Amino acid sequence: MKLPVMPPIAPMLAKAVPTIPPGASYEPKWDGFRSLVFRDGDEVELGSRNERPMTRYFPELVEAIRAELPERCVVDGEIVIATPAGLDFEALQQRIHPAKSRVDLLAGQTPASFVAFDLLALGDDDLTKRPFAERRAALEHAIGSGGRSVHLTPTTTDADEAQRWFTEFEGAGLDGVIAKPLDITYQQDKRVMFKIKHTRTADCVLAGFRWHKTSTSDQPLVGSLLLGLYNDDGKLQHVGVVGAFTAKRRAELVDELEPLLAGQDDDHPWAEWANADAHAKQRLPGNVSRWNATKDLSFVPLRPERVLEVKYEHMEGTRFRHLAHFIRWRDDRTPRSCTYEQLEQPITFQLGDIVPGLGG
Template sequence: MKLPIPLDMEPMLSAPGEGIPRGDSWEYEPKWDGFRTLVFRDGDKVELISRGARPMTRYFPEVLPAFRKLRSDRVVLDGELIVVGDKGLDFGALQQRIHPADSRVRMLSEATPAWYVAFDLLAEGEEDLRSEPLGTRRKRLESLLKGAKQPIFLTPYTRDEATAEDWFKRFEGAGLDGVMAKSWKGAYVPGKRLWVKVKHQRTADCVVIGWRKSADGKSLGSLLLGLYRKNELNYVGHTSSFSAAERRELIAKLKPLQVDVPPSEWDSHSSGRMPGGLSRWSRGKDLEWVTVRPELVCEVAYDKLEAGERFRHATRFLRWRLDKPPRKCGFDQIESAAQFDVRGIFARK
């Protein structure tokens, strides 16, 4: 491909913010929960590249024809691949799209087709637009995508803080993560965390059901967490925000509670894969784990419970809850947002 930007460019990144930034220098966008993906098009050649510079093209054949129909035949876009289910964004279904078998890839491209939500234009023709202000790049992107149809969408934006606050609340019901804030006059700087991501943060009391060893097998890597649904304890995720000293203390704290539980028993209780199970994203990693009696309760901060079953990301340990009985740690404490149709986010002019 003869484009002004290399395929292995690291995309611009974001840093977490405590609240939506204020001031007339910002613009705001919905924060999509998908695969960050750069699109490189040079004539009929289209490449989809992940944030980590992995080729993604073969996994999403259904979106490629739409990129070949864009008004410009040489472009580089930044955006997210998403899958939309009955209840909004479905990250689990999106993860399943990464499969080694061509027959499975073709089947899933029809069963759970992906959409691409574009939010930046980095190059067009011979022009490298990364040094241009975001406002300029946005206008060029709107012109490029004028008349584009599903599966390509242009993310909405606003410069109004009240609208951003409204999006933050309403769009959670469609499965979105929160809101992005970007400098309207800012350039696109690869690898730099100059954008701000504002995500939903909540807390939950969880039962410690085990711990996973560190990569070298010499220390504690993370605590495994569970929640009760009726009388069944379900694995929901992990927390790993500990210092080296705290990890040593945790091993001593958990050792008296260690028990042997056969994998088949956890498999029947777990709402997802059992703790330490393999996924397509964890191949080659040491995922050995140790089971403990479900007697300790801790409070963690989380951003999202995916499909009502698993924490979307690693949680942040806050404190021990010595006053909380483990059986009181259930799914009923998890807040849910009012459902919102993803399609309503894209207001086409």
């Protein structure tokens, strides 16, 4: 492979802002795996945000890129799995698997798509020093509206239109809006774009915790709190974790949570966490990480008697898509009152109305 921009490359990043800024190019924020595509003839490499190749996990995309992208190019975008019900991030995570046979099976069952949103190189031309407005125009000319598996993200310079996207597109699984100043060059690993994401709150049941990776017997530290919500069947469903604490607060939580420690005689709702079948059905918290098979995800069970308010962005199925953030204890709430009914439901929206042909 010999391109004017060569892998590995750290992608350009965005910093969070509370509102949509004026005077920019706006596009939907796709919820997938950020990827840089390098193509030189038949040679294709899929880079990731951490600069590690993901090529082996998406063989169907390699073939699509050979058919649908220019012969020599470097394109920034997002790998997604699109369904008629919206983006499926959990299916995307399943694709990161060590066994080739499993990867090939899932490539047929849940094929991925690539949504392009920036062009770094075309032919022998390095475009990274050009303003984004020029790169976007070159991207549109190079790939048109895209193909069957490679798609071009929509953009607008109308802030009101971007605000509508922010409200409506969440129902298709997107998680906000990206704003790009029209004059920015492509700056690796720099937060020169802006992201506007959804923020909501929920009251959750505290049902356990994990020790921090630096915790010792001499200095025990709480790493993360395990959150639950009661479903329609009255079962406490694991919905996510809270983990952004200072070292001082992690130490304080050890004593604060001690009175809630579940004993052997307590009927903890997640006592079956070691059962593999239970994990497959309910996504309980004590499973092996698919990202790191050696990582210990066991937890210390707590009697589900305390409620905390957390801030979250959006849901992925029955769980918080990203790490939630602690706001306060809610001792005025009963655990049984913490149900899914409190969660805001986004407007339903079809992926095909955002990008024609995406999601079936």
